[in-house]
Amino acid sequence: MKQLSLFSILCFVLISFDGATATFSEETCSNNGVFMPNGTYDTNRRLILSYLPSNVTAQKGLFYNASIGQEPNHIYATGMCIHGSDPVDCSDCIRTTSDALIQKCPNQTEAYSWPSGPTLCHVRYSNTSFLGSLDLNPRDSITHGANVTSDLTKFMKIWEDLAVRMVDAASTSRSTPSSSDNHYTANIAALTVFIDIYALMQCTPDLSSEDCRTCLRRSASEYSGPCCNTKRGTRIVRPSCYFRMELYSFSKATFVNFTAAAVVPQPPDSQPSTTNNGNFSN
Numbered sequence: 001m002k003q004l005s006l007f008s009i010l011c012f013v014l015i016s017f018d019g020a021t022a023t024f025s026e027e028t029c030s031n032n033g034v035f036m037p038n039g040t041y042d043t044n045r046r047l048i049l050s051y052l053p054s055n056v057t058a059q060k061g062l063f064y065n066a067s068i069g070q071e072p073n074h075i076y077a078t079g080m081c082i083h084g085s086d087p088v089d090c091s092d093c094i095r096t097t098s099d100a101l102i103q104k105c106p107n108q109t110e111a112y113s114w115p116s117g118p119t120l121c122h123v124r125y126s127n128t129s130f131l132g133s134l135d136l137n138p139r140d141s142i143t144h145g146a147n148v149t150s151d152l153t154k155f156m157k158i159w160e161d162l163a164v165r166m167v168d169a170a171s172t173s174r175s176t177p178s179s180s181d182n183h184y185t186a187n188i189a190a191l192t193v194f195i196d197i198y199a200l201m202q203c204t205p206d207l208s209s210e211d212c213r214t215c216l217r218r219s220a221s222e223y224s225g226p227c228c229n230t231k232r233g234t235r236i237v238r239p240s241c242y243f244r245m246e247l248y249s250f251s252k253a254t255f256v257n258f259t260a261a262a263v264v265p266q267p268p269d270s271q272p273s274t275t276n277n278g279n280f281s282n
């Protein structure tokens with residue numbers, strides 16, 4: 001019974017969102033509602049987004065949430081840059097991303113973006129409060145055309161081990177909900193003597209560990225599913241979490257060697273839901 005319901009949920013997810021791959025853009029505009037361009041909501045949106053670059057970099061944890069305006073034009077926004085970002089890179093990233101959201105989502109009440117540049121940042125806005133809430137949709141994905149390797153079996157063994165441990169690491173709280181260090185991990189693992197897997201996972205830092213785990217597990221399971229078919233490079237974005245893997249270093253993030261880190265005893269896992277069976281599609 002349990003298996004059946006999880007299976008139907010997975011099918012629903014795959015059927016509903018498979019179409020999104022073809023239309024990937026860096027910005028995800030929600031179809032939850034529209035506003036009048038140049039109206040009060042739009043003015044509030046431009047204002048709150050124009051403050052974000054300086055507001056985010058003014059925070060030690062590089063995560064900022066704010067809201068302005070009166071109902072029905074009240075708008076909530078968050079901005080963050082990944083842990084260790086240079087402040088100039090961070091504010092540039094937030095500015096470019098905010099401008100792009102205004103361009104690409106001209107009248108959508110809700111939108112977000114995790115742009116793909118060397119500095120990873122995140123900007124999101126909505127007319128409803130979303131701080132601390134898990135939002136899996138709308139999601140989007142993009143893959144590189146080539147298969148990851150000719151030896152899929154070997155790749156999956158290495159990948160699933162890496163992904164399980166990364167989801168554990170990212171979902172374990174290690175900072176406050178207002179620091180982007182929370183729910184973040186970037187790792188490297190050897191695929192062959194010559195090729196390394198680079199992967200990065202981030203939930204917004206305001207998420208609970210449990211919600212972060214749910215979000216990243218979903219994305220990690222989709223990687224080998226119909227959207228992404230275990231391609232060489234893949235990004236899966238959701239309002240609450242980010243997932244990317246490539247066979248090259250795609251970010252200014254410091255990728256920690258998980259092979260070397262494995263020698264260090266892992267702290268006991270407080271959440272029994274992930275055993276290391278390397279399988280996300282339970």
Ligand SMILES: *[C@@H]1O[C@H](CO)[C@@H](O)[C@H](O)[C@H]1NC(C)=O
Nearest residue numbers: 032033034035072109127128
């Ligand atoms: C947000 O906008 C949507 C679509 O315009 C609307 O249906 C909803 O009632 C709004 N929510 C709030 C809290 O204003």
Ligand SMILES: *[C@@H]1O[C@H](CO)[C@@H](O)[C@H](O)[C@H]1NC(C)=O
Nearest residue numbers: 035036037038039042106107
């Ligand atoms: C909104 O304002 C801008 C600049 O003031 C103008 O160019 C644009 O045509 C306006 N759009 C609408 C839909 O009124």
Ligand SMILES: *[C@@H]1O[C@H](CO)[C@@H](O)[C@H](O)[C@H]1NC(C)=O
Nearest residue numbers: 050051052054055056058066
């Ligand atoms: C956000 O930025 C604006 C413009 O730079 C500034 O006036 C405001 O004080 C900042 N707010 C916070 C909470 O830092």
Ligand SMILES: *[C@@H]1O[C@H](CO)[C@@H](O)[C@H](O)[C@H]1NC(C)=O
Nearest residue numbers: 034035036037105106107108
């Ligand atoms: C929202 O913008 C799109 C694209 O510019 C336009 O086709 C649509 O009519 C707009 N909807 C409303 C309600 O203004």
Ligand SMILES: *[C@@H]1O[C@H](CO)[C@@H](O)[C@H](O)[C@H]1NC(C)=O
Nearest residue numbers: 146147148149150152229230
């Ligand atoms: C890529 O993988 C798919 C299925 O996993 C397979 O059908 C296809 O032949 C592979 N393509 C190449 C070029 O190896």
Ligand SMILES: *[C@@H]1O[C@H](CO)[C@@H](O)[C@H](O)[C@H]1NC(C)=O
Nearest residue numbers: 063064065066131177178206
């Ligand atoms: C969100 O903003 C409020 C008000 O500025 C602040 O008190 C709170 O700590 C912030 N929460 C997070 C998770 O950053």
Ligand SMILES: *[C@@H]1O[C@H](CO)[C@@H](O)[C@H](O)[C@H]1NC(C)=O
Nearest residue numbers: 188189190196257258259260
């Ligand atoms: C990771 O560490 C292991 C063990 O120290 C080492 O053999 C391997 O070359 C390292 N891999 C990368 C990609 O740096």
